[in-house]
Amino acid sequence: MIRGLFLVLCLTLAAGFAALGVWQVERLQWKEALIARVEARLTAAPVTPPTAGDWSPEAVYTRVAVSGVFEHDRETLVQAVTEQGPGWWVVTPLRTGGGIILINRGFVPDDRRRPDSRPGGQAPGPVSLTGLLRESEPRGGFLRSNAPEAGRWYSRDVEAIARARGLTEPVAPYFIDADATPNPGGFPIGGLTVVKFPNSHLIYALTWLGLCGLSLAGAWLVFRQGRRK
Structure with missing residues (x-):
């Protein structure tokens, strides 16, 4: 009974860690696209500022x-x-x-x-x-x-x-x-805008996927011991 519960727990954790890993991969793709868009804006020719009705936070930088x-x-x-x-x-x-x-x-x-x-x-x-x-x-x-x-x-x-x-x-x-x-x-001194986006999503994704692998390994060990008995 305890072995079965532990097996279910390992599989549940593995599913949760896998979902978190996939989510971080999706966040990584989003962040890389965002950085690419902003870098393109920083080097583009200046345009007319938007009106209040046309303004969107997506236009920053x-x-x-x-x-x-x-x-x-x-x-x-x-x-x-x-x-x-x-x-x-x-x-x-x-x-x-x-x-x-x-x-x-x-x-x-x-x-x-x-x-x-x-x-x-x-x-x-x-x-x-x-x-x-x-x-x-x-x-x-x-x-x-x-x-x-x-x-x-x-x-x-x-x-x-x-x-x-x-x-x-x-x-x-x-x-x-x-x-x-x-x-x-x-004075004043302009041009001091800091354009920096933290991007640790790959590390987070590898961490979650690694924990998923460990949970699956634990489930396999519990399952194998049950089969032997």
């Missing part, structure tokens, strides 16, 4: 080109940790012919947090820029929530920033990370 006028008086600083060290993202509304788009103009270190300490950083008049489409970040930072009333921002939450800055015109539901084109005075 698409290169876009846009023109307009910055509203520097409604700038928002969002905490950031980059290859340049800790500091701030400079998120500025860009007024375009189709509404407002929030632009992450780039990074400034802590000693250049105040607008008056960033000489030349605020370009007046019409501008044109190229960058990457990014999805809004409404969940705040790691273990920290945005506090708009206190002016503390840990993520680039488009809707919350637009509301806090009194942007009543239509605001795009995404933001744009500006590329590395130098800004006047050298």
Whole structure:
């Protein structure tokens, strides 16, 4: 009786591990296709940003080109940790012919947090820029929530920033990370977008399939001992 139950347990575990292994193989194929799509977008010619109705998170990391006028008086600083060290993202509304788009103009270190300490950083008049489409970040930072009333921002939450800055015109539901084109005075520093997708699905698949094999081996040993008796 006990041997039979153990045999059933081994076969059940083997089936479960096999299902998990197949699922990880499917995830591996999905992740590799995603990486290929994003890499193609990063090297493609820039296109016009989508309208609010055409926007989909599937379009993230698409290169876009846009023109307009910055509203520097409604700038928002969002905490950031980059290859340049800790500091701030400079998120500025860009007024375009189709509404407002929030632009992450780039990074400034802590000693250049105040607008008056960033000489030349605020370009007046019409501008044109190229960058990457990014999805809004409404969940705040790691273990920290945005506090708009206190002016503390840990993520680039488009809707919350637009509301806090009194942007009543239509605001795009995404933001744009500006590329590395130098800004006047050298700050903010653009082009620091990190495009990296963890891809450990092959290791996970081999692990689950290995456990499946061990479970089948255990079932075979139990079955063989039963036949001998």
